[in-house]
Amino acid sequence: MALVELRGVSKSFRKGDETITPLDNIDLDIEAGEFVSLMGPSGTGKSTLLNLVSGIDRPDSGTITVAGTEVTKLSRSKLADWRAANLGYIFQTHNLIPVLTAYENVELPTLLLKLSTTQRRQRVELALEAVGLSDRADHYPRQLSGGQEQRVGIARAIVAHPKVVVADEPTGSLDTETSEQVQILLQRLNKELDITLLMVTHDSDAARIASRQMVLDRGKFLESEREKESLREGEIGRQKVKESGAA
Numbered sequence: 382m383a384l385v386e387l388r389g390v391s392k393s394f395r396k397g398d399e400t401i402t403p404l405d406n407i408d409l410d411i412e413a414g415e416f417v418s419l420m421g422p423s424g425t426g427k428s429t430l431l432n433l434v435s436g437i438d439r440p441d442s443g444t445i446t447v448a449g450t451e452v453t454k455l456s457r458s459k460l461a462d463w464r465a466a467n468l469g470y471i472f473q474t475h476n477l478i479p480v481l482t483a484y485e486n487v488e489l490p491t492l493l494l495k496l497s498t499t500q501r502r503q504r505v506e507l508a509l510e511a512v513g514l515s516d517r518a519d520h521y522p523r524q525l526s527g528g529q530e531q532r533v534g535i536a537r538a539i540v541a542h543p544k545v546v547v548a549d550e551p552t553g554s555l556d557t558e559t560s561e562q563v564q565i566l567l568q569r570l571n572k573e574l575d576i577t578l579l580m581v582t583h584d585s586d587a588a589r590i591a592s593r594q595m596v597l598d599r600g601k602f603l604e605s606e607r608e609k610e611s612l613r614e615g616e617i618g619r620q621k622v623k624e625s626g627a628a
């Protein structure tokens with residue numbers, strides 16, 4: 382069985398009189414140790430998919446199983462504990478708490494786990510070390526660069542040793558150089574720490590660092606390389622227009 386398994390998953394939302402179906406009866410298998418990137422036009426349901434895999438939202442139909450646990454069957458209270466122990470979430474804007482130091486921000490998810498003080502400290506120190514920020518442990522977010530803040534966000538996502546880490550446009554608000562550093566870091570975490578990653582991105586360079594590249598469009602995953610490539614080219618075109626300030 383794959384580490385993440387989606388079977389017949391559908392999700393719709395109502396917008397006024399209209400029903401939109403970002404995910405229409407989709408299947409997905411992600412094996413342990415894989416790094417999967419997910420691209421697709423804006424509004425196609427990429428974030429919706431991450432929210433379902435992480436149990437933040439529930440599908441209308443279908444099942445989602447992560448590391449043998451059928452997430453779709455868990456009650457709301459069980460889901461919170463399950464998520465704390467099994468799932469890491471990297472946001473586009475790191476969402477760090479400004480009044481807490483880097484160390485305290487990374488420590489937060491571990492407070493939901495049954496760990497001794499020593500175990501907790503070791504986990505936080507290891508996570509900060511993994512992202513190369515041991516020397517910034519006492520710094521507050523405002524004392525860090527954008528790239529360093531994102532690395533703290535990544536340390537926070539991996540500190541509980543989750544089975545899966547989902548990332549929603551982790552390089553979306555970074556400049557090119559910092560974005561490349563974060564991409565290298567994610568690739569290292571995947572290869573060296575064997576962290577299974579599902580990353581949504583609009584950046585085709587970031588998508589290429591993944592071991593498998595998927596594209597979602599109109600409720601379905603695109604299968605053929607030709608379809609995927611033409612969609613990616615469309616994304617690059619849109620990105621260039623945005624960068625030139627024409628949009």
Ligand SMILES: Nc1ncnc2c1ncn2[C@@H]1O[C@H](COP(=O)(O)OP(=O)(O)OP(=O)(O)O)[C@@H](O)[C@H]1O
Nearest residue numbers: 394395401403421422423424425426427428429430
């Ligand atoms: N809670 C909600 N209530 C109503 N509509 C929603 C909700 N969440 C998402 N949607 C709609 O579902 C569609 C898919 O949204 P989603 O955020 O998953 O897209 P996306 O592919 O991540 O987009 P982007 O690339 O712009 O971030 C959009 O039309 C969005 O407006």
